[in-house]
Amino acid sequence: MGRCLKWTGLTLSLLTILSDPGFGASIIEGPQNQTVLVGSIARFNCTVSEGWNVLIWLFHGDPKLTVISNGTFYGSPPFSQKGHASGSTFTSELMIADVQLTDSGQVRCSIQNDQNNMYAYLSVQVNGSLSIKDNNFSVKENQTIEIVCEALGWAPAPYIFWMENNMSISNSNYITSQSPGSNGLYNGESTLRLTPMTSVNVTCLAAIVALPRPQSTTVAVIVYQHEKSGNDDARIRTIILAVVLPIVAILLVILIILLIVCCKRKKESDYQKEVKKNIAETKTSNRNLETITRSGNENYGYNPEEMYDTIQMRGIVPVSPSIYGSNQDAYLKPPSEVLYNRYNGEALPSRPTTYPVHPRKIRNVTHV
Template structure:
């Protein structure tokens, strides 16, 4: 019975000892979600109370950078570096992921190697592909219905497509957009706008994903004339 009681008390004694050695620290602010374009940087901050011993950054459960209180960061890859910021009460580690790739998307975790000592966020890496309208100018006969094709290739995720005419949005009922799976986890989109122009119009196709500060665009001038084909 005495032996059993010692076994039960051991975890409590160990926990008390660790607390006495300075293990009573926690994560004050963990990383936050980020969405970036492939090839750019992604940055994550993790702030812990003073008294910490070791901080590990993980990407999709794989350790990518370790910070030791007594030594500083241990960087094993040029793609994963860090900055640190100290004050009287806390320490902040900033993980910097350079030249982000599509397969970097996933869970970013900050761990201080203790019970309830981790915090996580998610990284979304997106790819800005190409956008093309085949012709820059199209000359059509009056009262002729034409189809204008806009092609987006090599995006991640598939972009949202919109059309504008002379700086005004075109109703979605006037165009049809189809998405398809490309290679290397990339996506394509094909949007077809049907119209019967009565005057010269500048048509613009816009493709947008969250990481883009502004949508990518491609334009065509549709001119009502006597010929059916332009350059």
């Protein structure tokens, strides 16, 4: 019965509009675009000038609420309105309660003047859930970890970003992906790679236009010093020995080879020096001997055969050629032996059997 009365009132209002359309009035300010969260109330304002009779709110092109100039209105939930008069103007505030994702669309304010229709758009968004998959992070110093943040059931897909101790983290340190879910909703996932030096608080945030501030979730990352155990020390020593010993052995072999090569080269060098020294000494000795031989004590005109013949002809006893010291006398053969050998037809030697006596060393001998 009540519904019939409302529709009867709306019909009468429309008849009134048709009989008195109010062409002298105009819309001063129309509704503005609104973005709201699902389940909240959407509000739109329409201000008209003096002289209006009927104001109609249309939703998705269909009339949903009618306001009469006497202050009464006709509509059904979730649509309602509040009127505010100020001087010669009137403002109607349309309220849409418990909006849903399917309510997104056009909202129009009309005073039955096609030139003065004003419209706006309603955008309904869904604030989904946000969580970090693992809330227990205890890591070693300088250890790289991955933190995964998951956003489920959002519309539209949220913008996900990270903060460390309330400081923004560069987007190069994390990767975000999005995928459509059910009922027109979206899911998102962001993976952060972090290498903390000290304990930090890491926050994952998701933002959409309808949220006054981003939704966030925080996890504490605890960094502890790695305590080396006895097994770790032994393992480290084993690794060091396995790496160092072959290198030391190779270096020792190289050092031994270098020492052998150096010693060999040194010996060859010493030998060459000794040979050169001996050659030089030999040349020096020969040069000295030649100098001594040609020192001026030689009698180049001396001929021992001529001297021997002269001595025989003169009856001088020949002296046996020999080299002797200053205290030695030349050995003299007896004259009779010399003559005997001559007259018996023996050939005298053409040269002395020994080195000839220097003329200066021939002493006085007596004649036979």
